[in-house]
Amino acid sequence: MVIKVGIVGGTGYTGVELLRLLALHPSVDVQVVTSRAEKGLRVDSVYPNLRGFNDLCFVEPTMGNLQACDVVFFATPNATAMHMAKGLMSAGIKMIDLSADFRLKDVEVWEHWYGAKHVCPELLEQAVYGLPETNRESIKQAQLVANPGCYPTATQLGFLPLINNNIIDTSMLIADAKSGVSGAGRSASVVGLMSESGESFKAYGVAGHRHLPEISEQLQTVSSSPISLTFTPHLVPMIRGIHATLYAPLQDTTVDLQQLFENFYAEEPFVDVLPTGAHPDTGDVRGTNRCQIAVHRPQGGNMVTVLSVIDNLVKGASGQAIHNMNIMFGLDECTGLNQVALYP
Numbered sequence: 001m002v003i004k005v006g007i008v009g010g011t012g013y014t015g016v017e018l019l020r021l022l023a024l025h026p027s028v029d030v031q032v033v034t035s036r037a038e039k040g041l042r043v044d045s046v047y048p049n050l051r052g053f054n055d056l057c058f059v060e061p062t063m064g065n066l067q068a069c070d071v072v073f074f075a076t077p078n079a080t081a082m083h084m085a086k087g088l089m090s091a092g093i094k095m096i097d098l099s100a101d102f103r104l105k106d107v108e109v110w111e112h113w114y115g116a117k118h119v120c121p122e123l124l125e126q127a128v129y130g131l132p133e134t135n136r137e138s139i140k141q142a143q144l145v146a147n148p149g150c151y152p153t154a155t156q157l158g159f160l161p162l163i164n165n166n167i168i169d170t171s172m173l174i175a176d177a178k179s180g181v182s183g184a185g186r187s188a189s190v191v192g193l194m195s196e197s198g199e200s201f202k203a204y205g206v207a208g209h210r211h212l213p214e215i216s217e218q219l220q221t222v223s224s225s226p227i228s229l230t231f232t233p234h235l236v237p238m239i240r241g242i243h244a245t246l247y248a249p250l251q252d253t254t255v256d257l258q259q260l261f262e263n264f265y266a267e268e269p270f271v272d273v274l275p276t277g278a279h280p281d282t283g284d285v286r287g288t289n290r291c292q293i294a295v296h297r298p299q300g301g302n303m304v305t306v307l308s309v310i311d312n313l314v315k316g317a318s319g320q321a322i323h324n325m326n327i328m329f330g331l332d333e334c335t336g337l338n339q340v341a342l343y344p
Contacts, residue, residue: 001027001329001330001331002027002028002029003027003028003071003325003329004031004068004069005028005030005031005032005069005070005071005325006030006031006032006034006065006069006071006072006073007019007030007032007034007075008034008061008072008073008074008075008076008081008084009035009074009075009080010033010035010043010058011037011058012185012186012187013182013186013313014075014098014313014317014318015033015075016047016050017314017318018073018318018321018322019033019047019053019054020049020050021314021318021319021322022322022336023054024053024336026335026336027331027335027336028336030054030056031056032059032065032066032068032069032072033054033056033058034059034060034061034065034066036061038058039059039060040057040058041057041058042055042056043055043056043057043058061084063087066084066088066093067091067093069093070093070094070329071093071094071095071096071328071329072088072094072096073098073325074095074096074098074099074101075098075099075317076098076099077099077185078099078100078101078114078116079099079101079116080099080101081095081097081099081102082101082102082119082120082123083119085097085102085123085144086120086123089143089144094142094143094144094145094325094328095143095144096130096147096321096328097127097144097145097147098147098318098321100114100146100149100210100214101146102123102124102127102146103127103129103146103148103152103214104124104213104214104217105124106124106217107121107124109213110124113210114210123144126143126144127142127145127146128141128142128144128145128146129145129148130142130146130148130320131148131156131218131320132270132320132323132324132327132333133157133160133265133271134156134218134221134222136327139327139328140327140330142328145321145324145328147317147320147324148214148316149211149214149316150179150183150242150313150317151175151209151211151215151233151242151244151316152211153242153291153310153315154242154243154244154308154309154310155175155177155244155246156215156218156219157271157310158244158246158308159173159175159219159248159306160219160222160264161260161261161264161265162260162304162306163219163227164222164264165260165264166224166225166251167250167255167260168249168250168251168304169248169249169250169251170219170223170225170226170227170228170248171226171227172228173219173228173229173230173246174229174246174247175229175230175231175244175245175246176234176244176245176247177232177233177234177242177244178235178236178241178242178243179233179236179241179242179312180236180238180241181197181237181238181239182239182240182313183235183242184235191235197235197237198237200237201234201235201237202234202235203232204233204234204235205233206232209231209233211231211233212229212231215229215231216229240282240286240287240311241282241283241310241311241312242308242309242310242311242316243280243307243308244307244308244309245307246307246308247303247305248303248304249302249303250297250302250303250304253302257297257304258276258295260295261273261293265293269333270289270290270291270315270323270334271290271291271293272290272291272293273293273294277294277296278294279307280292280293280294280307280308280309282309282310282311283342283344284309284343285309285310285311285315285341287311287339287341288314288319288337288339288340288341289314289319289320289322289323289337289339290310290311290341291310291315292308292309292310293306293308294307295307322336323337
């Protein structure tokens with residue numbers, strides 16, 4: 001099987017990460033890469049790291065350019081993919097959206113948090129949330145997959161074993177999460193300047209971050225009791241990585257937490273539960289589609305602390321999107337995603 005792939009939005013960080021990962025995918029032929037700003041330029045002239053791997057030129061994102069694809073990835077800003085979704089799906093093309101256009105089921109909630117009118121709310125219910133660890137069977141049948149956000153991926157994977165086994169108080173969840181600056185995208189901004197982000201560390205979005213409703217909605221699907229989450233994101237002076245430190249009160253202090261996590265993720269190829277007492281490092285997953293997790297019970301008390309790390313551009317975006325594609329087309333899930341982390 002050769003999957004004909006199109007990438008809409010090929011000049012941002014998630015777009016070029018898709019190109020990097022797909023370059024060595026044995027079952028993929030990237031046929032179309034779009035960019036309005038770079039139309040006509042060779043992809044490898046904008047990203048020389050792809051010399052010898054991609055000789056395409058950027059084209060405009062039109063139905064005519066994408067109609068021969070089997071699957072189209074949208075590595076675009078929010079409120080972009082929704083304008084092409086119905087046309088692509090009517091043509092029988094599968095779609096994986098790396099933005100937030102289809103992650104929430106409630107259109108009013110989506111419009112509140114993303115500040116735009118949703119042009120195809122009827123597709124929200126049809127879209128499958130693309131976290132393979134929870135939605136694998138639905139992803140297999142999906143035509144439209146909403147790829148999870150980076151903070152939501154790290155946070156959900158850390159909380160899921162606890163919520164699924166009903167051993168924590170879900171009314172008092174805390175997610176203290178940190179991201180590298182690539183999470184803000186490639187567009188020029190003051191916050192992304194080295195002189196602004198270097199040698200500095202700050203929280204943001206404390207009053208409310210748009211990933212909060214996504215995390216809460218998805219955790220609620222596996223919880224028998226209401227979810228109440230305090231989510232605080234931070235910007236740290238590194239390029240890649242998410243570190244989520246998660247807290248919850250235990251309702252059952254007799255459970256072997258280490259064994260619970262190891263059992264829960266025993267069959268998951270991209271979740272690595274570290275040994276007792278470990279402290280995961282974002283550097284140990286850099287460039288990979290892996291999430292590394294450690295679970296602690298500080299001082300043997302009634303609080304559980306989970307440490308969850310991912311590369312925000314791979315497991316938190318493009319790698320997870322390729323994982324979803326592999327599932328949608330019946331491939332081995334690890335195809336094209338067996339990279340070893342960069343070190344140092």
